[in-house]
Amino acid sequence: MTTLTNDELFARARTVIPGGVDSPVRAYGSVGGTPRFLVEASGAFVTDVEGRRYIDLVASWGPALVGHAHPEVVAAVQEAAARGLSFGAPTPAEAELVQEIARRVPAVEKARLVSTGTEATMTAIRLARGATGRDLLVKFAGHYHGHSDGLLAAAGSGLATFALPGSAGVPAPIAAQTLVVPYNDRDALAAVFAAHPGRIAAVITEAAAANMGVVAPASGFTTFLAELCRAEGALLISDEVLTGFRAAAGGYAQVLAEAGEPVVPDLVTFGKVIGGGLPVAAVGGRADIMDLLAPTGPVYQAGTLSGNPVAVAAGLATLRLADDAVYARLSAASDALSHAVDAALDEAGVPHVVQRAGTLFSVFFGAEVAGGVPDYGTAQRQDTAAYGRFFHAMLDAGVSLPPSAFEAWFVTAAHDEDVIGRIVEALPAAARAARQ
Ligand code: PMP
Numbered sequence: 396m397t398t399l400t401n402d403e404l405f406a407r408a409r410t411v412i413p414g415g416v417d418s419p420v421r422a423y424g425s426v427g428g429t430p431r432f433l434v435e436a437s438g439a440f441v442t443d444v445e446g447r448r449y450i451d452l453v454a455s456w457g458p459a460l461v462g463h464a465h466p467e468v469v470a471a472v473q474e475a476a477a478r479g480l481s482f483g484a485p486t487p488a489e490a491e492l493v494q495e496i497a498r499r500v501p502a503v504e505k506a507r508l509v510s511t512g513t514e515a516t517m518t519a520i521r522l523a524r525g526a527t528g529r530d531l532l533v534k535f536a537g538h539y540h541g542h543s544d545g546l547l548a549a550a551g552s553g554l555a556t557f558a559l560p561g562s563a564g565v566p567a568p569i570a571a572q573t574l575v576v577p578y579n580d581r582d583a584l585a586a587v588f589a590a591h592p593g594r595i596a597a598v599i600t601e602a603a604a605a606n607m608g609v610v611a612p613a614s615g616f617t618t619f620l621a622e623l624c625r626a627e628g629a630l631l632i633s634d635e636v637l638t639g640f641r642a643a644a645g646g647y648a649q650v651l652a653e654a655g656e657p658v659v660p661d662l663v664t665f666g667k668v669i670g671g672g673l674p675v676a677a678v679g680g681r682a683d684i685m686d687l688l689a690p691t692g693p694v695y696q697a698g699t700l701s702g703n704p705v706a707v708a709a710g711l712a713t714l715r716l717a718d719d720a721v722y723a724r725l726s727a728a729s730d731a732l733s734h735a736v737d738a739a740l741d742e743a744g745v746p747h748v749v750q751r752a753g754t755l756f757s758v759f760f761g762a763e764v765a766g767g768v769p770d771y772g773t774a775q776r777q778d779t780a781a782y783g784r785f786f787h788a789m790l791d792a793g794v795s796l797p798p799s800a801f802e803a804w805f806v807t808a809a810h811d812e813d814v815i816g817r818i819v820e821a822l823p824a825a826a827r828a829a830r831q
Contacts, residue, residue, distance in 0.1 A: 400445055404432045419553040423798045426783040430798070431790075436463035438809035441795060449795040450814055454805035456797075457637055457667035460725075461716045462809025468671050468712040475708035481700060488711055489702040495714045496669065496677060499645045502633070502659045506679025507688060508702040512636035512666030513541025515676040516599065518688075518696045519662045520545065523597035523630040525694035526684050531591055533598040533629075535578040537607035537771025540599055540634050540664075549575045549771065551606030555801040558775075578604055579613045579769045584620065588627050597662075598624055599632040602647035603752035605803040606637070607774040608759050611752040617651055621658045630684070633660035636676065637803070640668040640714060642753030644722050650753040671713030673706035721808040725754040728810040732756075735819040743826035745781065757803045760785070760829060774801065781829045788828035792821035 399407070408415035416422045416430065423430045431443040439462060441451040451463070461468065475488075489508055497503040509515050520532055520543075532545060539552035547554065547562040548570060554561070561570065574591070576583040578600075588595060598620060604610040612620075624631040638647040646665075651658055661684060666676035679685065687694045700706075733749050733756045740747045746762040759768050761778030768774050782800035789796050794817075797804060 401429050401432050401443060404444060405429050420556050420797075420799050420802065425556045425779055425800065426786045426798045428787060431795070438462040438464075439807055439811075439814045447793070449790070449793050450810075450818055452794065452796050452804045452806065452818075454807050455672055456802075457641055457805055458670060458672045458713075459805075459807050460641060460668045460671070461713055461721060462807045463672075465713070465716065467716060468709055471708040471712035472673070472705055475705045478704070480705055481703055483699065486702065486704045486707070488704060488707045492669065492675070492707050492711050492714070493677070493679070495711065496665060496679060499640065500635075500648055500663060500679070501645075502648065502661075502663050502681075503679035504682040505685035506665075506677045507685065507696065508707070509676045509678065509696075509698055510674040510700055510703070510706070511541065512634075512664065512676045513543055514698065515636060515664035515666055515678045516540040516546060516632070516634055517543040518678045519632045519664050519680075520597060520599065521696065522662060522678070522684055522687055522694050523632060525687050525692070527596045527628065527630060529594055529596035529629070530572050531574060531595045532572055533574045533576060533584070533587055533595055535600055535604070535771075536575050537578060537610070537774055538599075538601045538604055538634070539606035540601070541636075544569045545573045546599075548573045551604065551771070551801060553799075555607050555771070555774070556799040577770045577772060578610060579616050581616065581619050584623060588623060588629075593628070595627065595629045597630040597632050599634060602633045602635045602638045603642060603650070603755065605752065605755055605757070607771050607801050608768060608777070609750045609752050609755050609757040609803050610768055610770065610774065611750065612651075613769065614654070615656070617658045618656045621660065624661075630661040631658075632662045632664065633658075634664045636664050636666035638753065638755065639663075639665040640717060641725075641805075642755050644717065644719070647753060668713060668717070669710045670706050671709035673709040674700070674703070675706045675710045722754070724808045724811070725806055728806040728815055729754045729756055731812075731815045732804070732806065732810075732818060735815075735822055739819075739822035739826040740829070742823065743830050745826055745829050754806070755803045758782075760800065784831060785825050785829035788825035789821055792825065794818050794821050
């Protein structure tokens with residue numbers, strides 16, 4: 396193992412990797428400081444190269460649902476790897492993974508496996524355009540759907556963290572195909588359809604927004620969206636890459652159904668949890684639309700490593716472990732932690748709001764957002780400096796939060812009462828640090 400420090404490793408990485416990282420938010424760009432170079436992860440903990448152990452609230456940005464390096468997931472990966480790393484031919488486990496997804500999500504009649512969430516949303520959009528013969532796409536400000544050209548307008552995640560309106564390198568004619576509307580705004584949505592009659596192929600929405608902080612759809616909003624799409628002949632694409640099999644066993648669709656909104660989108664995208672930490676994502680939905688994909692249909696999509704046997708083994712093992720007890724644990728951990736953060740910030744007199752979506756939650760700091768955050772315009776008014784102080788106080792106390800105010804906090808089933816108790820102990824000092 397290397398004897399270099401985090402600082403030395405970051406300095407070296409920056410000489411050969413842009414910003415020293417392979418994905419922007421990892422760079423601590425908005426909270427400041429040196430990212431920790433991790434060498435090990437187990438259960439609820441990660442260990443950095445200097446041997447410091449942290450309670451992890453990033454969970455690899457979602458995949459580590461059952462805890463890092465769960466022995467059964469690792470065993471499944473080892474077994475699959477020993478049989479061969481990649482065949483470029485169909486394998487039995489691919490359909491098993493899709494069946495496992497379909498069993499939990501009624502909207503999925505068929506699905507195709509890809510390797511990243513970006514590919515899944517990209518393919519969903521191409522399918523929607525192929526199915527409708529229309530070009531325009533509607534997305535919501537602050538929603539993140541990966542980094543493909545048409546989806547980087549007013550996007551959340553790293554673009555929100557670094558306050559970027561979009562990306563250089565996206566041709567204007569492509570950007571012009573994406574119409575951006577504020578989230579939770581029925582009038583704006585109706586207006587965009589009225590302004591482009593018969594031209595909108597699809598609306599893509601995070602099932603619950605979690606890349607601008609957590610912003611759940613207002614009651615009735617997703618139903619309104621689904622009905623408007625149907626009436627206008629546009630498809631509804633629900634992006635559950637982040638929420639899928641995490642917000643609840645059946646994703647955020649289940650949370651909505653339990654709240655009396657049984658919305659059935661035309662297409663759904665998944666990622667993160669379905670790979671259990673290895674690269675698997677999926678696009679699924681109505682069989683008639685999915686069958687438009689090659690080789691049965693005219694919409695092309697492919698992937699050398701799609702349905703990779705080792706990655707699929709990790710995903711299947713993870714989903715099979717994710718039983719009611721796992722979701723009960725996630726729910727209890729989210730409840731306990733979100734209430735404790737709320738109380739600690741109240742106690743320290745720090746204006747804030749904690750927002751939930753199923754087992755997901757995040758905290759927005761600042762008086763301007765304390766009344767609640769329904770959309771990106773409001774999320775952008777949060778006090779990111781206060782979050783940065785809070786983040787570093789927690790990190791110093793051995794708790795690793797997402798290094799951006801615009802991200803959800805991720806718990807795992809390994810976040811037991813003892814782990815939550817240790818996080819709670821660190822909160823009062825961090826809350827006071829946020830206040831300064
Ligand atoms: N959609 C959503 C809702 C996401 O949260 C993400 C990633 N954070 C993506 C799509 C893109 O997934 P990936 O990073 O695997 O390309």
